Amino acid sequence: MSVAEKSIAGAEARGHGFLASSVGRKVVMAASGIMLFGFVTVHMLGNTQAYMGAEAFNGYAKFLHTMVHGDGIWVFRAVLLVAVGLHIWAATTLTLDNNAARPVGYRAQQNVASTWSSRTMRWSGVILAAFIVYHLLHLTLGTVHPAFNHDNPYANFVSGFKVPAVAGFYIVAQLCLGLHMWHGVWSFTQSLGWSHPRYDGLRRNFATGLTVLVVGVNISYPIAVLTGFIR
């Protein structure tokens, strides 16, 4: 069976319910995307505690791990895991269905901008997924962090970013996050029907402002450590 035939078979196997429809899966992708977007924004703000010093940062980490008698973080992790899973599932099945529906030769006539955007979403999404796995092994589990100390998240943060290759990877990953967020906000607001000459400027400014804020602050962390501003 060819790749296209397999994709068509997969689409048929999904049946005819809400989640089988491309509109349903786009809603799932947008809803989970908004949740992940909220997470990265809150996470970026929480990490600003690093600029207040070790005590503030470690106090904040302790709060996260002990809130609601220590159960809070597990509820939050479960919600995050479901959101990531749904986001990747919707993106993958929509891409497979799209590829299957595209007749040979159609590629050349496609709208260049939308092809570029969806291609960007795919590779930036794959790099982001790899980054999240590495990031958890690095700063949460400490498996790939040679100087990891479970009781001192601030020290892990500083000694982690002192390694230029690690800091560099974080910076590249944040740039991918920026591309992904920008296109995500842009296409999500389009799905909401806000694509209109009157609102397009506002949509662009909204997507750009949020992305620059999250990515700019996130990139500032490894740079602050490398330059000795945070130590």
Ligand code: HEM
């Ligand atoms: C330079 C930017 C970032 C810094 C400095 C940073 C820092 C941290 C630190 C220190 C922790 C461990 C907290 C602890 O266990 O006490 C953590 C956990 C985590 N980070 Fe980040 N992070 C960054 C970017 C991101 C991004 C872009 C994502 C997602 C796309 C992300 C997702 C996570 C997740 C899922 C956890 C685990 C939370 C948990 O314990 O369940 N981080 N981060």
